[in-house]
Amino acid sequence: MNAYAIILLALGMSMDAFAASMGKGATLHKPKFSEAIRTGLIFGAIETLTPLIGWSLGMLASRFVLEWSHWVAFVLLVFLGGRMIIEGFRNGNDDEECEPLRRHGFWLLVTTAIATSLDAMAVGVGLAFLQVNILVMALAIGCATFTMSTLGMMIGRFIGPLLGKRAEILGGIVLIGIGAEILYSHFTG
Template sequence: MNLSATILLAFGMSMDAFAASIGKGATLHKPKFSEALRTGLIFGVIETLTPLIGWGLGMLATQFVLEWNHWLAFVLLVFLGGRMILEGFSGDDGETTKIPQRHGFWLLVTTAIATSLDAMAVGVGLAFLQVNILATALAIGCATLIMSTLGMMIGRFIGPLLGKRAEILGGIVLIGIGAQILWSHFAG
């Protein structure tokens, strides 16, 4: 795989994390760049690891991984998205609720895992190609770091415009990503 194909693959794999991080940024109270970078690092590290895991699994049990990864991503994203939607509707009784300054580490890790399962499936496919899996995984992780950090900063500006609806919209985006993963599996 040449450099341009690797870069295209890397940024293609980062789009789910980008969309999710926009929603995450929109639900925070004016997230600082350090919080955006923290989110980008978490998403980037996990997005680096999942193709490596997929590559290893591809060497062992390709069929099992390909049969179940879309369902796992779908369930995780629907769960997280549903939780965000419920939280978006709670506290709408006129009370002012405190908007968090940052997301919990494990919430970000779970979201990052859910949005990076497609990278694991790509890693399975890469097991059958003559590619440098370390360089490819690092490219995917770096692209995700950039896109997730950028997404958080975009969400910072969208959040005040949407208010509490930002969390609802973020949940809908996560559910939409899960549905798209499931749809692309069955359609393609």
């Protein structure tokens, strides 16, 4: 696999994380650059590990991983998105009483990152059958995801004030949309 193909694949794998982090950035009250970096690091680290895990699983049992990864991603993203939508409506009723969210919890970010990186795990399974340096590929995917997630959080910072209380609802819809797109892509091949 040449450098151009590696870069394209890495950017493609980072798009789900970009969209999810943009939604996360929109739900926060003026997220700082340090929060964007933190989110990028969490998403990037997990996105680096999942192709390695997928590659390892591909060596062992590729059929099972490929059959179920899209369903796992779909369920996780719909769950997280639904939770964000419910919280958005719940927070929408408490106009002045609710202190604005300044930081997402670590485990919420990890769960979101895992859900958006399951496609990278499936790619890792496929890479197990090709002559490719999996470490270079995983690092490229992780670096692209770090960059795109950090950028997504900062874009979300500017979108959030425009959307107001609806930002969390929109973020939830984005996560559900990503999950639906993963499922749709699987079935349409």
